[in-house]
Amino acid sequence: MLNRRSLLQTGAALAVAGPARGAELERVRVSIIPINDVTPLFVAIERGFFRNEGLLVDTSPSAGGATGIPGLVAGSYDIAYGNVVSTLLAAQQGIELRVIAPGTKIQEARNDHSAIVVRRESGIRSGKDLEGKVVGVNTRNNVIWLYARAWIKATGGNPDRVTYKEIPHPQMEDAIRQKQVDAGYMVVPYVTLATAKPEFEKIAHPYSAVQLGVDVGQYLATASFVQSKPETVAKFVRALRRGIEWYNANLTNPDLLPIISGFTKIEVPLLKTLTLPPAPLVVEPAQMERTTQLMIEHRLLRKPVDVKALVAPMAL
Amino acid sequence: MSARLRLSNVRKVYGEGSPDAYLAFDSISLDVAPSEFVAVVGPSGCGKSTLLRIAAGLAPASAGEVELDGRSVSGPPPGVVYLFQQYAKSLFPWRTVIDNVMFPLEAAPRSERRSLRERCSEYLKQVGLAGFENKYPWQLSGGMQQRVAIARALAAEPRVLLLDEPFSAVDALTRMELQSLVLDLWRENRFTAVLVTHDVEEAVFLADRVAVLSHRPTTLSEVIEVGLPRPRDHIATREDKRFLELRHHLMEALLGRLAPVAA
Amino acid sequence: MGQSLAAPAVARATTARSAGSQNPAPRPRRNWAHTRASGFALILVLLALWEASSRLGWVQGQSWPPFSAVLVAAWRGTLGGELSLPLLSTIGRMLAGYAIGCSLGVALGLLLGANRWIRWIVLPVVEMIRPIPIPAIVPPLILFLGIDDALKVFVVALASFFPALINTMAGVLGVDDVLLQTARTFRVGWSRTVLRVVLPATLPAIASGLRVAIGLALVVTVVAEMIAGSAGIGYYIVQMQYALRPDAMYAAVLCLAVTGYVLNRLFLIGEARLMPWMGRG
């Protein structure tokens, strides 16, 4: 897999002759989650944007996504893609992190594809209906869990009267079908596949319903890395932004699909059925503040986190 | 003639000083002449193995002294080999027959290995195991395993061979074969033999003298001169009048005044 | 004369015994083949049930492919390298950690077996660390060892260490006193006794420790790969799970099962080669 990636990179480098060609490239190790959220990063790799900045980006997918921040701290990675709740939790624990670039943001309701899914005949419609029931989330005490709770509360339910069961994303559909859970908070592409079947139904899009504009995921580095290598970070963010721009301009371009398939291993025919949401160019600290408030409300945080200090200027 | 092996007032107490100290035997004195064959008989548990281990320098005596050729014994002395009652456990299962026999000789320099190996084959031939060199002990019968143990003891070229009930675990026929074998080896190799047994006939058949250990508290109750002609033969010797007398006497000594079993 | 009495008897005894030992030999062999065959038959029935349950929709779910699809995925993945390369890298990491863990475990086990004082000091620590489940220590270990090979090799070494240690120690403690006394009566010195008697007498126990360890090592390598990093068959399994390719996922699991079986077989063959005397019983 690593071979294949570096082959692709070499291919891209040959196709796009950049100023840095032939010069020594600086290696940057990035931890990613193999989901669509990091597609702009791979666009920037494939189209040689990093190479033009003199960077060689080496990605390490972490399927569970739980090892990104520990890996950063340990020095296994220079940069990691992580979700906002993990970042804020780490910040509260005193880990000196910096948000250096935007990743995923729910800008418009129609682009919010993740959803709470139920069996059609279950009759569940609202958070109130979920009281006493079981909701599947990928991980408790994290971003999906937080917004599921927030939506339950917003629709008249008491989130403490709901049981949350950890189910990996790919197994959520089967868990709902086999009634291990009454509802499941599903993400792309699993939600798309499930809701194409008549037995399932989406009842809510918690991100956009609770907090339209929420910054779900960002790129992180340790504060010391940002301080010691500001140039590297600046180059990374510049190249990534070019990747985001290209991605946003080519959402329906079939050229995107092999790129996504390359790092997610999801087969292209399945990817064709998905609608790709645009990616943000900046991080909005105000949205992160709102997430902080929600985390306090749902007892994930004890006190507010200084978001302004957390977000590095180049992410704005 | 001075003694090859001399036990003087040997005493053994297990767990000395502790409340459950156990006196195995006391004041045992016995001289064994060079090339003599002495058998020690005694009831089970009277301390025969313990006595033999002390003679071999494998265990310390609580009091008294063991001397080999006039020198006091404190550890296993050169030239004394102890043949274990549990031969199956004393062979090295990971070694072939020939390598087991080689075991005592392995400290020798490499250059001599070849000739030593040939000598070991010779011992194996002597115990009737030619052709079994490359078998493992577990591939042999019990009697054959004991032959290996004997060949290994011979390889150490002992001046004194101490045999602890070497034939107690084999069938009667094999036992007689092994007894003849040991006698032949003894005659050819001229070592001094002390054999412990609870089999009275075996003691009389093999030995020049028989030492009798008493019931507890164990001590040496008598030493009997056998005086049967050699070479000895399983049929002729065992029918000898002297053999029967000695057998009778020793049985009485060992069994004490046990009442005959009621019909 | 005694000799002449003994010699023919030996010959007789020998032929009688070798004939006797050849008679019962084929029976266990046939039994062995028999249990083998019924074992395979059971597996075939289970696989047929798997195939039917998926094809006929007894088990509904997008993560339950028919077994034939798994076989196809395994075939493709093995030929294309998508599956075989991660598997090889997993085996490489496993063997590295296994070798380190077992060497240290055997060495310390010999020491603990030989010395009562060291045993009294070290054993309680060992017993405290031993029950900690590996998945629980991976995340904190990332902070010290990072996410790549060092972490996995360490974790596998740790998992292999304990069975090697415990079995070696028990083996040393279980060396029969008669063997040690035999070495003493032949006036064999301390170091030669350790090398020539204690060590070989302990080998079977060491071997069984190493065999327990090799099973553990494979599992632990895969678990560590599933939790951290992006290499090896463990990561591949999770990746295929998330990529909605359950056929490829089960293909990897299948390869792991085969690998485990082969490793165990190889181990037994090696054991029989190195310790031919273990053939008894």
Ligand SMILES: Nc1ncnc2c1ncn2[C@@H]1O[C@H](COP(=O)(O)OP(=O)(O)OP(=O)(O)O)[C@@H](O)[C@H]1O
């Ligand atoms: N290590 C030991 N600690 C304590 N007591 C022991 C020990 N070894 C032997 N004894 C005791 O000493 C006595 C003599 O034991 P020994 O083995 O010498 O008897 P034995 O005459 O050889 O018996 P057997 O004919 O059954 O072989 C026995 O009562 C036994 O219980």
Ligand SMILES: [Mg+2]
């Ligand atoms: Mg005894």
